[in-house]
Amino acid sequence: MNISRRMMMAAIGAGLMMGAMATAAAAQTVEDIKAAGKVKIGMLVDFPPFGIINANNEPDGYDADVAKLIGKEWGVEVQIVPVTGPNRIPYLQSNQVDLLVASLGITEERAKSVDFSQPYAGISIGVFGATDAAVSKPEDLSGKAIGVARASTQDTAVTKVAPADAKIQRFDDDASAVQALLSGQVELIGVSNVVAAQIDKAAPGRFAQKLELSQQVQGIAVRKGSTELLTAVNAFIDKVKADGELNKIHEKWLGAPLPDFVATAEK
């Protein structure tokens, strides 16, 4: 009983895998999408401000605006498919979406499974502090109190560059670290540009980026081998970077112009 069930599961599994491989091989073109009159775009809805669900219960955010712009550019209807971090690449590979505008960070590992466009967005991690604070290089952190969220990427990055006598104060989350900065308990904090945009909303003009520690660019993903579609996506990104549309979206959601490392990135 046990063995036969296991064999049956194996057979079903093998069948599914073959099916997946067969569909994964199907390259796609813009003509296919235009013929269908609809582009299915996968995006995260739990990654503010890139992907959120707005008050009308619709997907919204940076990624949603980019997705709508693609539809407008190609003259097709956009169907946004909510995906999650772990299942976004399987959604693309199994043909359930045509493109991923899902804040997918461009990494070598992922580039084995999907083809990436040039960067359309980016997250950078940096040290932020009072606009007039005299910090311009890691050595300047000496003797200063720097708040970070415990064990976050920014914790690792700050710990790596800060001199031994910098006081790194680890809080439970970004919110507490930001609170510590706003109440003056720390002079500097290590956060992403996304959080920094929120700080600027809470205290306009008081804080600015002092050091940049790392950058992660995000690309639009297409199925492996969809060269023609990828070219079209890249052309789209070139166009919206040049005409300022992408910059407008960045200003809207992140409160700052499109960073240079995204704007001038080459694929």
Add this chain to the structure above:
Amino acid sequence: MYEFNFAPVIAGLDQLLIGAWLTIQLSCAAMLLGLIVSVFCAWGKTSGITPLRWVIDAYIEIIRNTPFLVQIFFIFFGLPSLGLRLTPNSAALLALVVNFGAYGTEIIRAGIESIHKGQVEAGTALGLSRLQIFRYIIMKPALRTVYPALTSQFIYLMLTSSVVSAISADDLAAAGNNLQSATFASFEVYIVVTLIYLVMSVGFSTIFAMIEKAAFKYPLSR
């Protein structure tokens, strides 16, 4: 079956011990300072002038009816708006003193009220000064009566101090969280952290039992 891997915990044991040392320092300092606050407030409540009693009552009610986490956030994140900026460790100490003071006051007040009025009158009849009466006739037997309650409040204070990691103080709980998030060996790290807290609690209980024997033999053996 889960495979235990204590190697990262052993590698980080020095961090945990440094954290445990800060927990001990914080708790002991908070107990001593808190005890002073408690004795003063208990005196104020039982024999002080009426406005002073109102202030002390308000203090006790506020502290005993709000969460410790909120108190510590108020001191660390709130007070800078009034110009009082404390380092995480001193904010943690202040919060613990204020918290222990409120609970300690009620415990010591109960002890003071257990002293029969006739004893105070006897002291007056013997010509003792007010301070002498308070010290020898009221405080010493009162402390002896409530000593067990005070020590368990101290143990509770030491365990509560784990909350101070929320304002980035470097106590044992913070050291445990740091180590856990660096190694992902959460089960092993927290077993060891739990054991350290347990050893500290049992250790302090033993010390308190010894102090009790030494300090409160009076009056039976004298």
